[in-house]
Amino acid sequence: MDKLSHIDEKGAAHMVDVSEKAITSRTAIAEGYIHMxxxxxxQIKANSLKKGDVLATARIAGIMAAKKTSELIPLCHPLAITKVTxxxxxxLKxxxxxxxxxxxxxxxxxxxEALSAASTALLTIYDMAKAVQKDMIIDGIRLLxxxxxxxxxxxxIDT
Structure with missing residues (x-):
């Protein structure tokens, strides 16, 4: 079995030391769905919900989440992100x-960061539309x- 990188020899959680790793270009793409x-x-497509533009707000929330991932996930490194979409x-039906x-x-x-952005964007859609529908379902969040x-x-495999 491979050694877990976030667990030290005593079994304690720790942040991985990446100081010796090469600086390379890195990209990740994630997805998720909200059913309604x-x-x-x-109403979301017509921009007629009382809280405002749902998708514009969700986009900003997703971008902010990517930038703040290290504050949310305990062992993530803070990163100087160069692009988020x-x-x-x-x-879809x-x-x-x-x-x-x-x-x-x-x-x-x-x-x-990509997974945090997707999750937060979906949660923001839920938050902004929950006044008209509380039983929306968020699922399928994954790394593509x-x-x-x-x-x-x-x-x-199935993308």
Whole structure:
């Protein structure tokens, strides 16, 4: 079994030392979904919810989450992120798909930042639309791909 990088020889959690790693370009893409009624989706698309522009707010929230990931996930390194995108597909039946992309030139990857951005964008959609529908379901949050670093490239099999 491979040694866990966030556990020291005594079994205590610790932040991995990346100081000796090469600085490389690293990218991660994540996705997730929020399921809702046709009426709720139509209101979001028409920008007619009382709280304002749901997708614009969710995009900003996702970008902010990527930048603050190290404050949320205890053993993540703070990173000087160079790019974050948060995109939405509202053409699906009764759901919205979010896809996030995060880039950095650094010594550790940005998978957690991409996943945090997707999760937070979806939670923001829920928050802004919960007045009209409380039973929305968030699911399918996952890493689609990552590039850079020692472990190289990863792509989810069914993308």
């Amino acid at each position: 009624s046709t009426e709720t989706l139509n 948060v995109d939405f597909d509202t053409s 009764n759901k919205i798909r979010v896809e996030t992309l995060v880039k950095v030139g650094g010594q550790t990857g940005v998978e957690m 791909s990552k590039e850079g670093g020692k472990s190289g490239k990863y792509e989810a």
